[in-house]
């Protein structure tokens with residue numbers, strides 16, 4: 022497996038896997054990369070929620086698992102991604118986000134892609150220490166009146182604890198409380214690391230320091246992937 026930039030003109034479309042915990046900046050990088058390379062951003066949770074909202078057979082099949090907060094069975098999840106990858110929007114390639122989430126899913130996806138003559142080209146792992154992630158997420162505050170969001174470190178209100186627009190007392194989302202964030206990370210991180218390990222064996226992982234600025238992380242990714250592959 023080569024370590025050279027891979028975004029050169031090639032017949033093989035660019036399928037990337039973006040890995041990162043809550044607060045690592047994965048969504049931000051996904052939208053930048055999607056614009057830069059003309060890739061479709063396939064985020065598993067969003068796809069399932071859209072299927073559920075649209076009442077499709079897939080959404081109905083996924084419903085009970087989602088409501089229980091469990092993983093949807095692999096066959097359904099893989100079928101959903103293969104269907105998304107077959108759409109014209111994915112002609113230039115795709116950014117997979119939230120899938121594969123376990124080594125079992127990774128192996129099943131590798132086999133399914135290989136049968137179609139494809140593969141994940143690179144795995145971008147945005148890495149941030151747990152305590153930094155907790156601080157990032159737990160520092161978020163929102164105005165219950167106008168929904169303006171603030172952050173203790175980067176975007177604090179002029180009058181501490183009050184909205185700049187309407188003076189309402191700011192609140193923290195239940196999901197953003199430090200102990201909730203820690204519990205979420207404890208559950209999320211070990212399988213994520215196992216997936217990265219799995220692709221490490223194929224030599225296709227780029228580990229990125231997610232404590233840097235958004236721009237620096239993007240730069241580091243572009244340095245790995247190379248020039249644009251899509252117009």
Ligand code: AMP
Nearest residue numbers: 065066086087090091092093119120122
């Ligand atoms: P998320 O927004 O990533 O937390 O995902 C919301 C829900 O979608 C999860 O609780 C699962 O039920 C389902 N889901 C998301 N990603 C996967 C996946 N890779 N495999 C199976 N189910 C998933």
